[in-house]
Amino acid sequence: MSVETKSSEKILEAVNAAIEKFGAKQEELIPILNEVNRQLGYIPTEAMEEISRRLKEPKSSLFGVASFYHMLSTKPRGRHVIQFCESAPCHVVGGREVFEALKEELGLEPNETSPDGKWTLITTSCLGVCSVGPVIVIDEDIYGNVDARKVPEILARYE
Amino acid sequence: MKYYRSHVLVCVDPECLQKGAHELVDALQDELVATGLIDEVQVLETSRIGGCSLGPEMMVYPEGVHYVGVTPDDVPYLVEEHFLKGRVVNKFQMPTTKVVDEELGAPTQKEVRIVLRNCGKIDPENIEDYIAEDGYQALAKVLTEMTPEEVIDTVLKSGLRGRGGAGFPTGKKWQFTRQAPGDIKYVVCNADEGDPGAFMNRRVLEGDPHSVIEGMIIAAYAIGAHQGYIYCRAEYPVAVSTLNIAIQQARNLGLLGKDILGSGFDFDLEVRMGAGAFVCGEETALIASIEGRRGEPRPRPPFPAVQGLWNKPTNVNNVETYANIPQIILKGAEWYASYGTEKSKGTKTFALAGDLNHTGLIEVPLGITLREIIYDVGGGIKDGKAFKAVQIGGPMGGCVPAEYLDLPLDYESLAQAGTIMGSGGMIVLDEDTCMVDVARYFMDFTQDESCGKCTPCRVGTRRILEILTRICDGKGQDGDIELLENLCQEIRTNSLCGLGQGAPNPVVSTLRYFRDEYEAHIYEKRCPAKVCRALIRYEILPDACTGCTVCARNCPVNAISGERRQTHVIDPDTCIRCGICMQVCNFNAVVIE
Numbered sequence: 001m002s003v004e005t006k007s008s009e010k011i012l013e014a015v016n017a018a019i020e021k022f023g024a025k026q027e028e029l030i031p032i033l034n035e036v037n038r039q040l041g042y043i044p045t046e047a048m049e050e051i052s053r054r055l056k057e058p059k060s061s062l063f064g065v066a067s068f069y070h071m072l073s074t075k076p077r078g079r080h081v082i083q084f085c086e087s088a089p090c091h092v093v094g095g096r097e098v099f100e101a102l103k104e105e106l107g108l109e110p111n112e113t114s115p116d117g118k119w120t121l122i123t124t125s126c127l128g129v130c131s132v133g134p135v136i137v138i139d140e141d142i143y144g145n146v147d148a149r150k151v152p153e154i155l156a157r158y159e
Numbered sequence: 160m161k162y163y164r165s166h167v168l169v170c171v172d173p174e175c176l177q178k179g180a181h182e183l184v185d186a187l188q189d190e191l192v193a194t195g196l197i198d199e200v201q202v203l204e205t206s207r208i209g210g211c212s213l214g215p216e217m218m219v220y221p222e223g224v225h226y227v228g229v230t231p232d233d234v235p236y237l238v239e240e241h242f243l244k245g246r247v248v249n250k251f252q253m254p255t256t257k258v259v260d261e262e263l264g265a266p267t268q269k270e271v272r273i274v275l276r277n278c279g280k281i282d283p284e285n286i287e288d289y290i291a292e293d294g295y296q297a298l299a300k301v302l303t304e305m306t307p308e309e310v311i312d313t314v315l316k317s318g319l320r321g322r323g324g325a326g327f328p329t330g331k332k333w334q335f336t337r338q339a340p341g342d343i344k345y346v347v348c349n350a351d352e353g354d355p356g357a358f359m360n361r362r363v364l365e366g367d368p369h370s371v372i373e374g375m376i377i378a379a380y381a382i383g384a385h386q387g388y389i390y391c392r393a394e395y396p397v398a399v400s401t402l403n404i405a406i407q408q409a410r411n412l413g414l415l416g417k418d419i420l421g422s423g424f425d426f427d428l429e430v431r432m433g434a435g436a437f438v439c440g441e442e443t444a445l446i447a448s449i450e451g452r453r454g455e456p457r458p459r460p461p462f463p464a465v466q467g468l469w470n471k472p473t474n475v476n477n478v479e480t481y482a483n484i485p486q487i488i489l490k491g492a493e494w495y496a497s498y499g500t501e502k503s504k505g506t507k508t509f510a511l512a513g514d515l516n517h518t519g520l521i522e523v524p525l526g527i528t529l530r531e532i533i534y535d536v537g538g539g540i541k542d543g544k545a546f547k548a549v550q551i552g553g554p555m556g557g558c559v560p561a562e563y564l565d566l567p568l569d570y571e572s573l574a575q576a577g578t579i580m581g582s583g584g585m586i587v588l589d590e591d592t593c594m595v596d597v598a599r600y601f602m603d604f605t606q607d608e609s610c611g612k613c614t615p616c617r618v619g620t621r622r623i624l625e626i627l628t629r630i631c632d633g634k635g636q637d638g639d640i641e642l643l644e645n646l647c648q649e650i651r652t653n654s655l656c657g658l659g660q661g662a663p664n665p666v667v668s669t670l671r672y673f674r675d676e677y678e679a680h681i682y683e684k685r686c687p688a689k690v691c692r693a694l695i696r697y698e699i700l701p702d703a704c705t706g707c708t709v710c711a712r713n714c715p716v717n718a719i720s721g722e723r724r725q726t727h728v729i730d731p732d733t734c735i736r737c738g739i740c741m742q743v744c745n746f747n748a749v750v751i752e
């Protein structure tokens with residue numbers, strides 16, 4: 001897979017920015033990891049080591065936190081992350097068809113990243129916008145009332 | 160502050176945005192400038208009003224006229240008619256007879272809105288809108304006229320109980336936290352609303368964030384805290400941003416920070432975001448997550464009221480609990496206690512979902528019967544089908560069958576019926592639902608979300624899921640029901656937190672009321688609701704089949720054979736039970752046996 005792994009410089013930059021924003025305190029660990037994850041798309045080992053050094057927290061406990069939460073990824077992700085809501089209210093209004101269409105259009109199974117590094121497909125827990133289900137989220141854009149036919153058109157909006 | 164004779168609230172929810180809500184706002188602004196009305200009519204953006212499926216939608220106040228389907232091209236006409244000539248434009252009015260898919264519609268007769276009273280009516284990003292609806296008056300009353308003990312006493316008398324689901328009396332919790340030794344104390348708002356299909360708290364946070372903030376300041380004053388945290392799940396980015404705006408606005412007006420309203424009382428608030436973990440809704444796990452650790456629960460006692468955040472006494476309440484507080488202070492404990500039953504006072508919000516005519520958010524007085532909710536508020540079962548059960552309380556709740564339709568909705572009655580109040584998810588199931596499949600769905604969820612710290616929950620939920628899956632796959636064995644009962648009992652008594660203790664509920668309640676369905680699956684290899692794929696067979700009725708070949712052409716595995724104009728036959732061994740033949744048949748000739 002030729003998913004872009006980040007250069008050391010970029011990683012350091014992201015870690016520095018996150019620590020500057022929240023402070024080098026243990027209780028800010030989750031916001032820091034979230035921020036790095038948002039900036040880089042995932043939390044590289046190098047970033048983990050740098051945060052561990054700066055917060056004076058063992059790497060093991062950092063990894064424990066990073067692997068506990070669904071939204072933090074320790075593996076590289078694509079430029080755009082598609083989250084598909086797999087909860088019951090979306091499921092019963094045609095979510096399954098949308099998911100099939102997504103998988104087919106992207107050629108991906110959940111938790112996979114496309115070879116060109118453009119897309120990552122993941123599932124998410126309920127987003128609470130059940131009355132406009134089925135729902136997908138691409139990066140930070142929410143799409144409601146999605147049906148299988150709309151999928152190619154929505155995906156085409158992303159570079 | 161500027162005064163306007165009219166306010167136009169345009170809905171900017173995802174659905175309306177897709178339908179051009181921003182373009183509508185721009186067109187309105189331009190037209191109001193062009194007609195010279197811009198100083199008289201104010202255009203605001205708000206969250207859902209209730210007609211998004213016909214969107215874009217807007218609400219015009221003070222008249223309260225609800226327009227839907229307005230395009231930028233319609234704007235000049237609309238502005239001329241409505242704002243220049245003062246005539247309501249009927250063709251854009253929200254149809255009142257047709258109830259559309261809505262999150263929060265106009266309240267029905269049986270509803271009482273306390274928590275949701277401002278949602279969809281005010282601009283959540285403008286603190287002045289909230290203040291105009293008596294906002295922060297309760298805070299002023301508390302800080303100037305009441306002692307902390309009097310505040311706690313009022314909350315105690317109101318009978319308010321924790322709306323996160325467990326129903327612990329809120330006033331008592333405050334009392335414990337106040338009495339706990341220590342100078343530093345915290346208040347925490349649990350906004351980690353994780354139950355699938357339950358979005359009551361999101362609606363309050365996005366539609367009326369100040370009611371929660373005001374409730375928290377009052378709680379802080381009562382227990383003696385100076386710092387608070389709102390723990391909001393990361394799946395709610397809009398709520399997080401609305402809250403941050405609201406907190407900043409409250410700070411600017413001196414309602415948060417040092418010396419609030421000149422009273423000498425200091426309090427500030429911060430929003431902490433989760434990172435996707437259902438178990439963080441459990442209070443000790445939530446506290447661990449705020450502290451920057453894995454969100455794993457710990458044994459209680461000590462309860463957070465004694466040892467919570469950073470081991471200091473901490474009061475943790477749910478969003479809805481806090482949102483009730485300002486109204487209780489303003490209107491009095493007796494007023495609040497006039498709603499509800501003897502032991503369950505006030506109102507509760509629910510997210511109605513499932514096979515109902517009207518799904519969406521509701522707020523009803525406690526003590527209302529399930530029948531009233533389902534038939535009067537929810538408009539009855541879809542497509543005239545029969546009611547089978549209602550799943551209350553989310554993944555830790557249970558299924559209640561038809562014989563309990565007249566059960567009054569309160570904490571004790573629900574517990575007796577084998578379920579919990581929960582945070583407010585209510586999924587109505589019709590006759591076509593397989594209860595074993597429902598139990599399996601919820602167990603799949605809990606098994607996935609179990610944090611893994613304690614063995615009964617981590618391993619037990621997995622074992623239950625395996626057994627339920629094999630029952631649905633037609634491989635159930637004699638003794639499975641007893642095994643399930645045993646496992647449920649063990650998990651319930653030995654798990655560390657509410658997630659594990661409640662995890663067996665969907666299985667226990669379906670076993671209690673729908674044991675015959677389990678038995679049919681295991682002993683007769685039959686799914687009475689015709690849902691479980693391994694236990695059903697698709698067949699073609701010879702009398703109805705015209706031999707049009709449409710089913711055979713659409714079958715993905717070529718399981719259907721037959722000549723043109725001759726009756727077709729499905730080979731059950733090849734059939735994968737995808738149901739496509741049934742969907743494409745124009746003559747209703749395909750049935751499930």
